[in-house]
Amino acid sequence: MSASRRSGTTDELGPDEPERESSDGSDLLAALLDGMDAALCAFDADAVVTHWNREAERILGWTAAEAVGRQGFAGWAVRGADAAEVEERLMSAMDASGRQVNEFALLTKDGGRVLVRTQSAAVRGPDGKPAGVYCAFSEVHTQIDLERSIALSEALLEDASWGVVLVDADLRPAVVNAHAAKAFGTGRTSVLGRPLGELLSQGVEELESALTHVLAQGAPPAPAEIWVSVREPEGDRRRCWRCGFVRLASPLAEEPVPLGVGWMFQDVTEVRQSEQESSLVRFRAQQLHRAARAAAECEDPAEAVTVHLDFALAGFADHALIDRVADRVADRAADGGSGDVGDAESVGRAHLVRIAATPSGVPGPSRLAGQAGLPVRYDQGHPALRCVERAGSVRADAGAVPAEEARAWAVSRQWPADAAHALCTVLRSRGRTLGAVTFLRGAGRNAFERPDAMYAEEVAHRIATALDLLGAAGRQE
Numbered sequence: 001m002s003a004s005r006r007s008g009t010t011d012e013l014g015p016d017e018p019e020r021e022s023s024d025g026s027d028l029l030a031a032l033l034d035g036m037d038a039a040l041c042a043f044d045a046d047a048v049v050t051h052w053n054r055e056a057e058r059i060l061g062w063t064a065a066e067a068v069g070r071q072g073f074a075g076w077a078v079r080g081a082d083a084a085e086v087e088e089r090l091m092s093a094m095d096a097s098g099r100q101v102n103e104f105a106l107l108t109k110d111g112g113r114v115l116v117r118t119q120s121a122a123v124r125g126p127d128g129k130p131a132g133v134y135c136a137f138s139e140v141h142t143q144i145d146l147e148r149s150i151a152l153s154e155a156l157l158e159d160a161s162w163g164v165v166l167v168d169a170d171l172r173p174a175v176v177n178a179h180a181a182k183a184f185g186t187g188r189t190s191v192l193g194r195p196l197g198e199l200l201s202q203g204v205e206e207l208e209s210a211l212t213h214v215l216a217q218g219a220p221p222a223p224a225e226i227w228v229s230v231r232e233p234e235g236d237r238r239r240c241w242r243c244g245f246v247r248l249a250s251p252l253a254e255e256p257v258p259l260g261v262g263w264m265f266q267d268v269t270e271v272r273q274s275e276q277e278s279s280l281v282r283f284r285a286q287q288l289h290r291a292a293r294a295a296a297e298c299e300d301p302a303e304a305v306t307v308h309l310d311f312a313l314a315g316f317a318d319h320a321l322i323d324r325v326a327d328r329v330a331d332r333a334a335d336g337g338s339g340d341v342g343d344a345e346s347v348g349r350a351h352l353v354r355i356a357a358t359p360s361g362v363p364g365p366s367r368l369a370g371q372a373g374l375p376v377r378y379d380q381g382h383p384a385l386r387c388v389e390r391a392g393s394v395r396a397d398a399g400a401v402p403a404e405e406a407r408a409w410a411v412s413r414q415w416p417a418d419a420a421h422a423l424c425t426v427l428r429s430r431g432r433t434l435g436a437v438t439f440l441r442g443a444g445r446n447a448f449e450r451p452d453a454m455y456a457e458e459v460a461h462r463i464a465t466a467l468d469l470l471g472a473a474g475r476q477e
Helices: 020-034 054-060 080-095 140-158 178-184 204-217 269-296 301-313 327-334 383-390 403-412 450-476
Strands: 039-044 049-052 100-107 113-124 130-139 163-167 173-176 200-202 224-230 237-249 258-267 319-325 352-357 394-397 419-429 432-442
Touching: 039 054, 054 113, 054 130, 080 100, 080 113, 080 130, 113 140, 130 140, 163 178, 173 178, 178 258, 200 204, 204 224, 204 237, 204 258, 237 269, 269 301, 269 450, 301 319, 301 352, 301 432, 301 450, 319 383, 319 419, 319 450, 352 383, 352 432, 383 394, 383 419, 383 432, 403 419, 419 450, 432 450
Parallel strands: none
Antiparallel strands: 039 049, 039 130, 100 113, 113 130, 163 173, 163 258, 200 224, 224 237, 237 258, 319 352, 319 432, 394 419, 419 432
């Protein structure tokens, strides 16, 4: 408990009635000083210590009973060589306006040295004249730590190159830095207090689950990568965020009181997409190599065609169809025609025969078809016909339509009903157009893109080589 120097004077009440008011006021002052987090001491006009609280006792080790009544810090709390300078700097606050800040070294009771930062100001008496000095001090490293914490917080919220979001216990953003606001595609203030589901269309459940876990269990041992879709006026934007989490608790409470979660994230979409693309290229190259080895062991060229088709489907498409130019058109090309079947006589009448297809609705290898040689009933302008006309690739999509319309779109093109994205690639060998291979994906998958077309062209080249061998064998027979 802190102590203070009492004046020792009595009032007119006599010895039988103690100074109850004066004593109570002094005790209240001592209690207030002891309850403060800062180290506090006070000096009268003669530089004698009049007050000394518990925090000052904790820092220096001197109790209030040992400190109160001493003349300055000389001989006990500072080195003798520094005593005069320290006392002068402290007591100069009596003649100054406002607070004065100083830094100097004090001695602990066990002989150690502590660098402190003091804030001192004059204490005025009833007549308004300086009657002493009060001094608040703290260890410099504590003050520096506080300043660093504040500087770090400001830097994270203003200058950090990754997103920083303070999420409250209701899982709503309470503080958002500039980088995070930009990642959300909105302003810093417009994000505050909004549910995460209003900011993200996908990945919300995974993110909220992570935040809830951190509130209950603490920070995870490693960052987590979460794929999200950010809501934007022009449409959802798919991003991959590498996230770190820390649980925030009040430093002022005796028991940890959760304030929320500090969520930090960095956009690694480009890196992950590049890694996925590289992995996809490697996988497709391996599939082509495996298909070539398997096809080389097939005695029947028709079986080699289906082998190439089955290997190409893995991870690439849901269905595949191979349509071959009708024999009479191919024969005309072999006899000296153009071979591109681009005239109205050949292509305009849909002379494409289905020779192989993957089973629709059930798993299994591709099956040979078209023994009867009947042409497929493709309407004019069908993607497969256009592919043969152009001798190149053609992409087609059902678009963002209801499921029934997408089903009708696929059925009208003689494709499985669950198809929503198509890629038709021409089959050519030795300068001759042999037909087209069509790859199909369902509505739950992405549309075909340019890298997919490049892969399909490589597969088509291998299938066309096998078809050429098949046609040569047929002509010999």
